Amino acid sequence: MNGSLEEGEAWPTCFTTAGWGSEGAWALTEGRDGGRAVSVTIAEHQGGDRKLLTSETDACAPVVTPGQTYDLSAWYTATVPVSLTVFRQTADGWTYWGDLGRHAASAEWRTAAGTTPAVPAGTLRLAFGLSLGATGTLTTDDYSLTPTAGAPGNGPAPEVDPAPAPGDDGDGDDGDTAAVGNPWLLPDGRECLVRAGWGEATVTQSYSDDVPEDAPAGARSFALGVTGRVTGDVKAIHAETAECAPTVRAGGLYEATVRYRSTGTATSMTAFRHVPGQGWSYWTELAALPATTGWERRTVALPEIPAGVDRISFGVSLASDGELLTTGHELTEIGSEPVPEGEAAQLGSWEVQGAEMPVRAMHTTLLSDGRVLLIAGSGNDEARFDAGSFTAAVWDPTDDTYTELDVPYDMFCSGHVTLPDGKVLISGGTETYPGEDDGPTTFGGSDASYYFDPTDDAFHPTSDMAGAHWYPTLTKLGNGDVWAAGGIDEKAEGTVLTQMFDTSTMTWLPSNQVPQTWSYWGTYPHMYLLEDGMLFYAGAHTFGNGLPGTGASLYDWRTAQIWDVPGLREKDLRDQAASVLLPPAQDQRVLIVGGGHTELNAPAISLADVIDLSDPQPAYTPVEDLPGPGKTYVNLVNLPDRSVLAANGATHNRTGDVRTAALYDPETDGWTPVVPDPVGRNYHSTAVVLADGRVAVFGSNPGDNSYEMRVSVYSPPYLHAGERPTITDAPEAVTYGETVQLEVDGEIASASLMSPMSSTHQTDTNARLVDVPVAGEGTLTAQVPDDPDLLPPGPYMLTVLDTDGVPSIASWVWVS
Numbered sequence: 001m002n003g004s005l006e007e008g009e010a011w012p013t014c015f016t017t018a019g020w021g022s023e024g025a026w027a028l029t030e031g032r033d034g035g036r037a038v039s040v041t042i043a044e045h046q047g048g049d050r051k052l053l054t055s056e057t058d059a060c061a062p063v064v065t066p067g068q069t070y071d072l073s074a075w076y077t078a079t080v081p082v083s084l085t086v087f088r089q090t091a092d093g094w095t096y097w098g099d100l101g102r103h104a105a106s107a108e109w110r111t112a113a114g115t116t117p118a119v120p121a122g123t124l125r126l127a128f129g130l131s132l133g134a135t136g137t138l139t140t141d142d143y144s145l146t147p148t149a150g151a152p153g154n155g156p157a158p159e160v161d162p163a164p165a166p167g168d169d170g171d172g173d174d175g176d177t178a179a180v181g182n183p184w185l186l187p188d189g190r191e192c193l194v195r196a197g198w199g200e201a202t203v204t205q206s207y208s209d210d211v212p213e214d215a216p217a218g219a220r221s222f223a224l225g226v227t228g229r230v231t232g233d234v235k236a237i238h239a240e241t242a243e244c245a246p247t248v249r250a251g252g253l254y255e256a257t258v259r260y261r262s263t264g265t266a267t268s269m270t271a272f273r274h275v276p277g278q279g280w281s282y283w284t285e286l287a288a289l290p291a292t293t294g295w296e297r298r299t300v301a302l303p304e305i306p307a308g309v310d311r312i313s314f315g316v317s318l319a320s321d322g323e324l325l326t327t328g329h330e331l332t333e334i335g336s337e338p339v340p341e342g343e344a345a346q347l348g349s350w351e352v353q354g355a356e357m358p359v360r361a362m363h364t365t366l367l368s369d370g371r372v373l374l375i376a377g378s379g380n381d382e383a384r385f386d387a388g389s390f391t392a393a394v395w396d397p398t399d400d401t402y403t404e405l406d407v408p409y410d411m412f413c414s415g416h417v418t419l420p421d422g423k424v425l426i427s428g429g430t431e432t433y434p435g436e437d438d439g440p441t442t443f444g445g446s447d448a449s450y451y452f453d454p455t456d457d458a459f460h461p462t463s464d465m466a467g468a469h470w471y472p473t474l475t476k477l478g479n480g481d482v483w484a485a486g487g488i489d490e491k492a493e494g495t496v497l498t499q500m501f502d503t504s505t506m507t508w509l510p511s512n513q514v515p516q517t518w519s520y521w522g523t524y525p526h527m528y529l530l531e532d533g534m535l536f537y538a539g540a541h542t543f544g545n546g547l548p549g550t551g552a553s554l555y556d557w558r559t560a561q562i563w564d565v566p567g568l569r570e571k572d573l574r575d576q577a578a579s580v581l582l583p584p585a586q587d588q589r590v591l592i593v594g595g596g597h598t599e600l601n602a603p604a605i606s607l608a609d610v611i612d613l614s615d616p617q618p619a620y621t622p623v624e625d626l627p628g629p630g631k632t633y634v635n636l637v638n639l640p641d642r643s644v645l646a647a648n649g650a651t652h653n654r655t656g657d658v659r660t661a662a663l664y665d666p667e668t669d670g671w672t673p674v675v676p677d678p679v680g681r682n683y684h685s686t687a688v689v690l691a692d693g694r695v696a697v698f699g700s701n702p703g704d705n706s707y708e709m710r711v712s713v714y715s716p717p718y719l720h721a722g723e724r725p726t727i728t729d730a731p732e733a734v735t736y737g738e739t740v741q742l743e744v745d746g747e748i749a750s751a752s753l754m755s756p757m758s759s760t761h762q763t764d765t766n767a768r769l770v771d772v773p774v775a776g777e778g779t780l781t782a783q784v785p786d787d788p789d790l791l792p793p794g795p796y797m798l799t800v801l802d803t804d805g806v807p808s809i810a811s812w813v814w815v816s
Contacts, residue, residue, distance in 0.1 A: 001054060001062060003143040006035050014060035015129075015143075016436045020601055021048015021288075024132065029139060032075050032109045037141035045135040046288070048600070051085060052140055053129035055436070056094045061125035062145050064088075066118075069148040072128050073113040078105050080136035081231045084112045089125040092307055093704055097126075098282050102199055102231040105136075115148055120278040192244035193222045193315065193329065199232010201321075208325055212259045212295035221327040226264065229321050235270060236326045237315030240280050245311040246331045253656050255629065256314045257299040257330040262291055264322030269300055271314040278308075286314065287603070297328070300603050303655045340673045344720040347674045355400045356709040359391040361698040362412060364686040366756035367454045368422040368795035368812055371396050372688060372696065375426065377412030380684065380701055382433045385410060394457060395711070397690055408459050409448045415472035415487075415524075416758050417766055419503055420480040420793040420816065424452040424758065426459070427501070427508075428469035431490055441523070441543050441599075442492040445470035449501075449508060463507040466514075467497040471523035471542060474501075475765050478533060478789035483557055486521040486541075494520040498557070515560040522547060524763045526579045530588060530613055531790040533558070538579040538590050538611075539568045539620075542761050543598050546571035552611070552620065565611065567620030573597055573605050576683075578636035578762045580644060582666045584752065584771035585790055588613040591664065592620075593646055596632035601653045604630035610669060623669040628660040633762060635687035637695055638769045640754060640799040640807035641718050642666065645674075645695055650682035654703035657682055663716070677712045688757040691797055691810040693719060718806045725802040726809070733814040737786030741779055746802045748774060751782055753796035753813065766792070774800070784815070791815055 005012040015038070017026055024040040031037040040050045054060055064070060076082060084100040100114025112130060119126075126145065132138040195205050204225040211219045222236045238245050248254060258269060269286035286300045305312070314331070318324045340347055360379030366372055375392040378385035390407035414429035432444030445468035450459040468490040475483045482501035489495040500514045501507070521527070522541040530536055539552035547553070550564040551571025568574070577595030581588075589612050596604040606629065609620040626634070631649030638644055644664040650656045657680030662671040677697055684701035685708075694715050700708035725746030734740055742751065751772040757764050770791050774780040780800070785791050797810030 001060060001143065001145070004035060005031065005038060005141055011436045012038065014055045014057075016053055016055045017050065018053050019048060019050035019131070022046045022050075024050030032141045035141075037139050039137060039139040040132055041137040042132060042135055045133070048285070049131045049133035051129050051131040053085070053087070054127045054143065056087065056089065056127045058125075061089065061127045064119050064123060064126050065147075066121045066123055068119055070116045070119070070126065071113065071146050071148050072100060072116065073111050073144045074130050074140055075109050075111055075142040076103070076130055076138060076140045077107060077109055078132070078136065078138045080105050080132070080134040082112065082138050083131040083133065084114050085129060085131045086116060087127045088119070088123045089127075090122045091124070094127070095306065096282060096284075104231060192239055193236050193326075194239045195224065195234060196237050197232060197234035197317070199230065201229035201232060201234065202227045203234050210261070210325055211327055212297065214297070215328065219327060221325040224318060224324045226318055226321050229319070233317045233319035235315050235317045236324065237270065237272070238313040238329070240272065240274065240313050242311070245274065245313045247310060248305045248312050250305050250307045250309055252305045252333055253629070253651060253658065254302045254305070255299050255332045256286060256302055257297065257328065257332070258316055258326055259295055259297050259328035260289060260316050260324065260326040261293070261295050262289065262316075262318060262322060262324045264318045264320040264324060265291060266319040267291065267324065268317050268319070269298065269314065270317045271302065271312055273306070273309045274311040274313075275308045276310055280313070283312065289316065291322070303652050304657065339675055344715075345717055348714055348716045349720065350675060350678055351713050351715070352678060353400050353711040353713060355402065357393065357395070357698065357711060358402050358404055359393045360684070360701070360707045361686065362684050363414065363416055363760040364688050364698055365416060365418065365424050365758040366688045366690065367394070367424070368418070368756060369454050370398070370691045371454070373424060373452055374698065375407075375411050375414070375416075377407065377410040377414070377429060379412060379707070380705060385430065385433055397696060397713070403457060405457060405459070408450060408461070409446065413443065413470050414446075415469065415474040415484060416760070417474040417476050417482055418756050418758055418794055419451065419482075422454060422795045425462070425474065425482060425501060426450050426452060427465055427474060427484060428472040428487060430470060431468060432492075434492070438492070441488065443470045443488060444468070444490050444492050445488045445495070447490070451506070465508050466499050466511040467495060469495060471761070473521070473525050473527050473763065473765060475527045475529055475535065476792045476794070477529060478787070478792055480793045483527070483535065485527075486525045487523050494522075496520050515557060517555075517560045517562060519562065524761045526763055527555070527765050528581050528590060529789060529792065531586070531787055533789045536590060536613055538592050539571055540574050540577040540579045540592055540595065540762070542763070543575055545597070546574055554618075565618050565620070567609065567611065568592070569607050569609055569620070569622065570595070570605055573602060576632040576762060578634040578646065580636045580638060581768050582610070582644065583638050583642040583769035585768040586771050587666070589666065591623075591636070591644065593626050593636055594631045594634045594649060596630070596652070598653045604632040604649070604651050606630040624671055627662050627671050627673045629658050631658050631660070633682045633685060635685060635697060635762065637687050637689050637757065638754065638767060639689065639695070639716055640693050640752065640769070640810070641716070641801060641805050642752070642769065643716075645714065645716065647677050647687065647695075647697060647714065648681040648685055654683045654701070661714075674717070677714070679708060679710055679712050681708060684761070686759040688759055689754065691812070693799070693807050693809065721804060721806050724806050724808055725800050727798065727800055727811045730798055730811045730813060732812070733816065734784045735816060736784060736788060736791070738784045740782050740784065742774070742782050742800070744778065744780055744800050744808070746800070747777070748780060748800045749803045750774065751780070751798065751800045753791065753798055753815065754810070755794070755796055772798070
């Protein structure tokens with residue numbers, strides 16, 4: 001196990017860093033006996049913790065025996081109290097087991113020790129370590145795990161106090177109590193909110209008539225007071241009994257609501273979970289709650305209920321001196337949104353394909369021959385990266401078959417775009433994976449660049465980029481060249497380098513030939529080309545907070561000038577949001593939907609905002625929220641009938657799939673719920689519109705790093721609305737401003753050109769539907785737009801739309 005931390009050159013073998021919320025600075029330092037130790041410092045704690053743990057691997061995590069108890073210890077110095085935390089492995093993977101006590105701050109080396117309860121049946125291994133959850137520094141060394149001498153014991157007492165007996169409200173006065181399950185603590189019956197907690201403090205509890213305005217008549221609140229706190233916390237939480245703890249279903253999604261008023265500086269929502277035969281254990285911190293002088297209502301989406309869990313308990317925790325009042329606790333299931341009632345002609349239909357993908361499709365591009373390029377690279381699998389095993393395939397939707405490809409480098413987390421000649425440019429990607437002491441975004445970027453040619457199904461090299469990029473955005477310009485920026489460089493740091501690909505020479509320009517803002521645009525910034533040649537950063541991105549200022553901006557790449565635009569709501573919760581240039585592109589309107597905050601595991605939002613960029617003073621304005629619970633990882637795609645499909649998503653970071661879908665009408669700025677994808681999908685899912693008007697949805701990479709290999713295909717309502725119009729003759733190539741003739745069958749209302757999608761991480765800034773004015777019957781006269789900034793050169797899907805809103809199958813047309 002390398003308990004002394006001495007083995008390993010750059011970092012102790014068999015130890016890893018972990019945690020959530022506030023970032024920590026890690027370092028190797030002098031050890032207890034002259035060797036080395038590990039330290040972590042949290043400079044400004046906002047929530048969460050940082051831990052040094054024994055690695056959760058077969059080679060490192062100690063094997064344990066069910067029924068046995070174990071003595072754990074680690075030496076430490078700390079400026080604030082720390083916790084000894086334990087995880088356990090079963091056949092289903094690793095889960096948090098519990099904390100073995102809180103240990104006081106100490107300037108001298110001392111031992112944090114504890115004895116586990118009897119190891120539950122089915123447990124294979126344990127991992128443990130010390131956790132820092134406040135502003136301060138922890139230094140730790142010399143870890144030990146040994147079986148407890150003698151017969152297995154019961155371990156430490158459970159953290160949650162037993163529920164009061166019927167008729168006893170726990171305050172010692174044998175007074176009135178609350179009704180079973182009633183969230184407002186009304187008199188008569190049994191109390192279901194109880195006091196729990198641990199540590200050293202003076203705690204009082206009582207009931208109060210101070211309640212929020214939405215409380216029903218006769219309601220009261222549960223009041224807890226803390227003074228002289230040294231360690232630990234006190235909680236107002238559901239009694240962990242069958243009568244009080246809410247029943248849940250494994251795989252379900254729920255929202256927990258509390259109403260509270262707290263003067264404490266460390267208030268939070270906490271959840272516990274119950275597994276039959278194994279009992280209760282701590283589950284997760286749901287949210288930090290700010291101090292408030294008035295009543296606040298807070299609703300938080302829980303992670304997906306794990307397998308085996310049948311009940312949960314949640315409540316409000318106070319870990320500082322102060323007064324807490326709480327009431328109105330509610331739990332609502334959100335994961336099983338009712339499927340809208342109606343016919344397929346109103347709701348559409350889904351079909352899961354028979355063949356599974358042979359690769360992890362992190363990146364998907366519709367090719368100009370109607371097939372789909374699927375790129376995995378290493379596929380978020382470090383073992384594949386170490387083995388140099390990089391994969392990709394081409395899917396043919398006509399017969400549901402795959403052709404696997406040779407891949408020259410790790411294209412995982414690259415940028416990509418369809419070039420004017422139909423080739424697919426793939427640039428950047430993964431040069432290194434994070435080390436054991438690194439965070440989730442500390443991949444090293446690559447400067448490699450290749451193009452994929454659909455005519456020979458092979459990747460070909462271009463010149464390398466001028467700098468490395470992991471998670472870059474590639475946006476095609478009106479001249480056919482490609483602007484690129486954003487992401488992480490080879491040092492795992494945010495890159496401020498802007499780059500330009502010259503399609504005439506198929507090379508990347510030197511950086512001194514490209515206008516530079518020296519601004520960090522984030523990872524996969526959503527950057528759209530506008531009809532005046534400007535770029536628009538929509539405010540959506542991947543990982544972390546939004547950009548400083550308003551979070552959205554206009555950007556003249558030719559002069560390296562940036563102007564903020566106002567109105568975007570919750571700019572720091574647009575991580576993994578979706579955005580799209582609404583159809584038709586001539587309207588110059590962008591929609592942004594949903595989002596969250598991966599690093600803080602913040603609950604996703606359902607907000608939708610629209611901006612009209614043809615306005616001389618553009619600003620985002622709110623439109624109707626996305627129906628159902630908040631979602632991150634939303635797949636948002638334009639459809640040929642000029643509606644927009646929003647499908648898939650999750651409530652939290654790589655967990656809590658939300659199986660809802662809706663269609664957005666750009667004319668009314670409203671949503672219509674439709675039938676959802678039968679497969680839950682979150683991180684690393686993608687979607688593209690096929691030439692026949694269906695939508696193919698790929699992948700999902702949840703927190704356990706499994707991968708969804710099934711493909712779902714959505715047939716929108718227009719494919720159930722009767723006979724489709726057809727294009728019987730159309731030119732294969734057109735030029736800007738050209739008037740062309742189209743032979744069609746059907747009563748035609750409009751025509752459009754749709755760019756082939758190239759999507760990853762809910763990002764495709766080159767997707768657009770451009771209106772093509774038409775006149776006539778049978779033989780249509782069509783006017784090709786004359787603005788290449790509106791219609792960048794390349795292959796497009798030409799469709800006509802009849803008077804019933806039904807589109808034709810697309811004909812491929814090359815615009816130049």
